[in-house]
Amino acid sequence: MASSMLIGADNLTLLKGSSPNQLRFIRPQYSHRTHFPQIITQTRAATRTKTLVPKCSISAARPVSQPRFIQHKKEAFWFYRFLSIAYDHVINPGHWTEDMRDDALKPADLSDRGLVVVDVGGGTGFTTLGIVKDVDAKNVTILDQSPHQLAKAKEKEPLTDCRIIEGDAEDLPFLSIVYDHVINPGHWTEDMRDDALEPADLSDRGLVVVDVGGGTGFTTLGIVEHVDAKNVTILDQSPHQLAKAKEKEPLKECKIIEGDAEDLPFDTGYADRYVSAGSIEYWPDPQRGIREAYRVLKLGGKACLIGPVYPTFWLSRFFADAWMLFPKEEEYIEWFQKAGFKDVQLKRIGPKWYRGVRRHGLIMGCSVTGVKPASGDSPLQLGPKAEDVSAPVNPLVFLLRFLLGATAGMYYVLVPIYMWLKDQFVPKGQPI
Ligand SMILES: C[S@@+](CC[C@H](N)C(=O)[O-])C[C@H]1O[C@@H](n2cnc3c(N)ncnc32)[C@H](O)[C@@H]1O
Numbered sequence: 001m002a003s004s005m006l007i008g009a010d011n012l013t014l015l016k017g018s019s020p021n022q023l024r025f026i027r028p029q030y031s032h033r034t035h036f037p038q039i040i041t042q043t044r045a046a047t048r049t050k051t052l053v054p055k056c057s058i059s060a061a062r063p064v065s066q067p068r069f070i071q072h073k074k075e076a077f078w079f080y081r082f083l084s085i086a087y088d089h090v091i092n093p094g095h096w097t098e099d100m101r102d103d104a105l106k107p108a109d110l111s112d113r114g115l116v117v118v119d120v121g122g123g124t125g126f127t128t129l130g131i132v133k134d135v136d137a138k139n140v141t142i143l144d145q146s147p148h149q150l151a152k153a154k155e156k157e158p159l160t161d162c163r164i165i166e167g168d169a170e171d172l173p174f175l176s177i178v179y180d181h182v183i184n185p186g187h188w189t190e191d192m193r194d195d196a197l198e199p200a201d202l203s204d205r206g207l208v209v210v211d212v213g214g215g216t217g218f219t220t221l222g223i224v225e226h227v228d229a230k231n232v233t234i235l236d237q238s239p240h241q242l243a244k245a246k247e248k249e250p251l252k253e254c255k256i257i258e259g260d261a262e263d264l265p266f267d268t269g270y271a272d273r274y275v276s277a278g279s280i281e282y283w284p285d286p287q288r289g290i291r292e293a294y295r296v297l298k299l300g301g302k303a304c305l306i307g308p309v310y311p312t313f314w315l316s317r318f319f320a321d322a323w324m325l326f327p328k329e330e331e332y333i334e335w336f337q338k339a340g341f342k343d344v345q346l347k348r349i350g351p352k353w354y355r356g357v358r359r360h361g362l363i364m365g366c367s368v369t370g371v372k373p374a375s376g377d378s379p380l381q382l383g384p385k386a387e388d389v390s391a392p393v394n395p396l397v398f399l400l401r402f403l404l405g406a407t408a409g410m411y412y413v414l415v416p417i418y419m420w421l422k423d424q425f426v427p428k429g430q431p432i
Contacts, residue, residue, distance in 0.1 A: 319411045323408035
């Protein structure tokens, strides 16, 4: 029974299962006849090799057009915007008194009237009233997306000298601000990051590394522990996420650029290592992104792609499908192999309390690596991009998809909390 709980993809099962802490595909011997990758099972007692045998087909093709909430980059963009709003409302519930506000502002150290302050999501200016007690109003900017909220702020006498601006749809400061403090701790811890980066083989400080979808630089911080920052490039489509990376002292010497994972602005054969963590789930066409990983690597270079896995529990599967891309383990391997990579390996990852369970497809699920065996472009040729962000969107369909996607997102915020609680109560040694 334990073994069936430990399965990442619902159509794979272990022969003779014990409860592994860490599973790793090694050199899958994919030939036309045998499609069953071997795995290493690491237990305290010994390291054993077993064979995975699929119950049914190895991999069903996933149509690019399969509807899910985050279907293309524009929707990822809006998703971040709305998640930010929900977060703001959760953190700032109705009971927000002047005492609480002043108490909460103390650590902001508003000790100088000349400080330049931005109050982001300032709304009707309630918190700004607390700020201008200490800082000259002319140095304070209130930014909010709602003109109606801001109109209320404008009516307040102490705020007359404040700069009041509407943040438009492209201002996504909120998720970037809370990302490292709220989103990562539940799903993507430093331990997990270091575990997931281990197969990337960052063995030389002189390696040239690209971190694609590098966001706020959380994974890059793990990379620069092993590689000189001046050799590392962080690429992301979100300038707001990148702004957070720029603030991090250990990343000061990294090159930081905006760009698209599916169309990388690097020459063929540019990098020794390609790393991408927690970004593939937003890519409209993951095969295209992995093909790009192959192209930008030097001969013998290694790609390390870290991403979620498809859950096995029915409700988690439902929400995963509705939300974004949770690839199956076989899909990762297939995409790497089709792109031309050799020595493709898959290592399962998860938080300490995770106990190897794949039922909910926790956001960080596996680290897949492959080596580029020949110089030049990928042998895989793809047609033009399928994504069309300019096509008109039916507002009703958008609203329904938004509501379903937001519910799914909330579900996945709760999953780690639920799993952590379960870990506190279920006796150690038993799967959760
Ligand atoms: C979940 S965050 C992960 C950030 C970072 N790698 C980490 O480990 O914390 C996903 C990031 O992927 C970026 N992203 C999504 N689609 C992208 C694309 N097509 N090209 C580049 N970046 C993309 C998002 O902007 C976001 O910063």
